[in-house]
Amino acid sequence: MRFVLSSIGMVLILALTFAAFGLDVGKSLALVAQGAFDPAYGWPTTLTRATPLCLTALGVAVAWRAGTYNIGGEGQYLVGALAAAACAAGLGGASPALWAPVLLLGGVAGGAAWASLATWAWLKRGVQLVVSTILLNFIAVELVAFTVRGPLQEPTHARPMTAALPNSAMLLQLVRGTSLHTGVFVALVAVVAVWVFVAYTRQGLVLRIVGANPRLARTERLPVSKSQFLAMAISGGLCGLAGAVEFSGVTGRLSDGFSQNWGFLAIPVALLGGLEPLWVGVSALYFGALFAGTENLTRYTPIGNTVVPVVQATAVLAFLGLGKLMQRIRRPVEEPA
Numbered sequence: 001m002r003f004v005l006s007s008i009g010m011v012l013i014l015a016l017t018f019a020a021f022g023l024d025v026g027k028s029l030a031l032v033a034q035g036a037f038d039p040a041y042g043w044p045t046t047l048t049r050a051t052p053l054c055l056t057a058l059g060v061a062v063a064w065r066a067g068t069y070n071i072g073g074e075g076q077y078l079v080g081a082l083a084a085a086a087c088a089a090g091l092g093g094a095s096p097a098l099w100a101p102v103l104l105l106g107g108v109a110g111g112a113a114w115a116s117l118a119t120w121a122w123l124k125r126g127v128q129l130v131v132s133t134i135l136l137n138f139i140a141v142e143l144v145a146f147t148v149r150g151p152l153q154e155p156t157h158a159r160p161m162t163a164a165l166p167n168s169a170m171l172l173q174l175v176r177g178t179s180l181h182t183g184v185f186v187a188l189v190a191v192v193a194v195w196v197f198v199a200y201t202r203q204g205l206v207l208r209i210v211g212a213n214p215r216l217a218r219t220e221r222l223p224v225s226k227s228q229f230l231a232m233a234i235s236g237g238l239c240g241l242a243g244a245v246e247f248s249g250v251t252g253r254l255s256d257g258f259s260q261n262w263g264f265l266a267i268p269v270a271l272l273g274g275l276e277p278l279w280v281g282v283s284a285l286y287f288g289a290l291f292a293g294t295e296n297l298t299r300y301t302p303i304g305n306t307v308v309p310v311v312q313a314t315a316v317l318a319f320l321g322l323g324k325l326m327q328r329i330r331r332p333v334e335e336p337a
Contacts, residue, residue: 006282007286009318010286010311011029013311013314013318014029014032014290014307014311015029016314017307017310017311017314018307020310021303021306021307023301023303028297028301031293031296031297031300032289032290032293032294032296032297033293034293034296035292035293035294035295035296035297036289036290036292036293036296037289037293041177041178042292042293042296044174044175044178044179044180045178045179045180045291045292045295046285046288046289046291046292046293047180047184047285047288048178048179048180048181048184048250048288049287049288049289049291049292050184050187050284050285050287050288050289051183051184051186051187051242051245051246051249051288052077052242052243052245052246052260052262053262053265053266053269053284053287053288054187054190054191054269054280054281054284054285054288055186055187055190055238055239055241055242055245056073056077056238056239056242056262056263056265056266056269057266057267057269057270057273057280057283057284058190058191058194058238058270058277058280058281059073059076059111059234059235059236059237059238059239059242059266060073060235060266060267060269060270061194061270061273061275061276061277061280062194062198062207062231062234062235062238063115063231063232063234063235064211064270064275065198065207065208065211065231065275066207066208066210066211066227066228066230066231066232067210067211067212067214067228068119068129068211068228068231068232068235069129069130069133070115070118070129070133070232070235070236071130071133071134071137071267072114072115072118072132072133072134072136072137072236072239072263073235073239073262073263073264073266073267074137074140074239074259074261074262074263074264075114075133075136075137075138075139075140075141075263076110076111076112076114076115076140076235076236076239076240076243076263077111077239077240077242077243077246077259077262077263078137078140078141078143078144078243078258078259078263079110079111079113079114079140079143079240079243080106080107080108080110080111080114080239080240080241080242080243080244081107081110081144081240081243081244081246081247081254081258082110082140082143082144082147082152082243082254083106083107083109083110083111083240083244084103084104084106084107084110084243084244084247084248084254085147085152085162085247085254086106086152087102087103087106088103088162088165088169088248089152089162089163091169096166096168096169099165099166099168099169099248100169100171100248103169103244103247103248104186104241104244104245104248106244107240107241107242107243107244107245107247108237108238108240108241108244109237109240110240110243110244111236111237111238111239111240111241111242111243112233112234112236112237112240113236114136114140114236114240115133115232115233115235115236115237115239116229116232116233116236117132117136118132118133118136118232119228119229119232119233120229123225123228123229129232137263141259144254144256144258144259145160145256147254148160148161148162148254148255148256152254154253159255160255160256161253161254161255161256162253162254162255163253164252164253165247165248165252165253169248170248170249170252171183171245171248171249179249179250181249181250182249183245183246183248183249186241186245187245187281187284188281190238190241191277191278191280191281192277194234194238194277195276195277195278197234198277199277203227203230206222206223206227207227207230207231209222210222210224210227210228210231211231239263239266242262242263246258246260246262265287268313268316269283269284269287270283271316272286272316287308290307290308290311291308294307294308
């Protein structure tokens with residue numbers, strides 16, 4: 001039932017957005033549906049767009065469930081891709097079978113390390129986590145810019161980018177003529193793994209208690225700082241994995257234009273998924289379809305590119321407003337004195 005109501009609500013928001021822009025609602029919805037779900041091109045594009053969104057949104061969800069507000073997903077995404085590029089540069093003539101796992105693990109390690117830096121500054125030096133994760137995003141952008149013009153620049157030094165990955169090192173293409181790759185299965189496995197971890201493990205329970213009531217967690221002598229550090233490391237690792245998947249599955253190069261703001265877009269995706277791993281996956285799929293569909297819409301109207309952020313903002317506001325309304329409805333009526 002929740003899935004049906006959520007789907008109806010998101011389609012309604014999309015229709016209202018089209019109406020606000022003065023577009024033909026029926027025609028616009030048909031163009032978006034064609035771009036998102038056409039069997040030949042739509043579905044592959046939807047899944048390709050949803051993959052990095054899903055991984056970064058899972059990272060946001062894990063951190064926020066522990067009460068650690070990670071706003072640095074974009075920086076961790078970039079450092080994950082940078083770590084994967086560094087691994088690629090060091091593999092040389094290694095067996096093609098080693099490339100994918102090494103690059104993906106490198107991305108996880110890079111993102112986790114970048115997030116852990118912010119967590120250490122918070123726990124040991126009192127630097128606000130929101131501030132440090134935001135600022136580390138800018139440092140990550142500059143670090144990538146420096147690296148693709150320096151240590152990892154392609155051999156001719158003509159362009160600010162790394163050398164292209166060998167075709168044998170790229171993640172396998174699933175549909176010929178599209179960018180859909182096996183990274184979509186990585187995202188699917190991550191959804192299930194995070195769901196099991198949060199819902200069915202002792203550490204996941206501790207993480208949720210710490211996020212819900214850190215004072216109670218300390219009273220019960222639960223390892224609050226350790227749980228928060230772990231949550232941030234997992235969060236950063238997932239965002240870094242997204243960067244490595246995009247690097248080894250889609251672009252094959254790292255450059256100044258690598259960032260697609262997936263780390264920032266992950267925040268509304270995670271919120272609309274209620275910070276629940278399975279629903280975060282559904283939310284990522286919805287926005288992946290929205291990105292793919294609006295690319296088709298852009299071919300017929302100049303406002304296509306503006307639809308996604310408007311829909312995201314509207315959906316998040318509606319989500320927060322509905323949550324506040326439900327809190328008021330559920331709040332017991334105070335008895336008169």
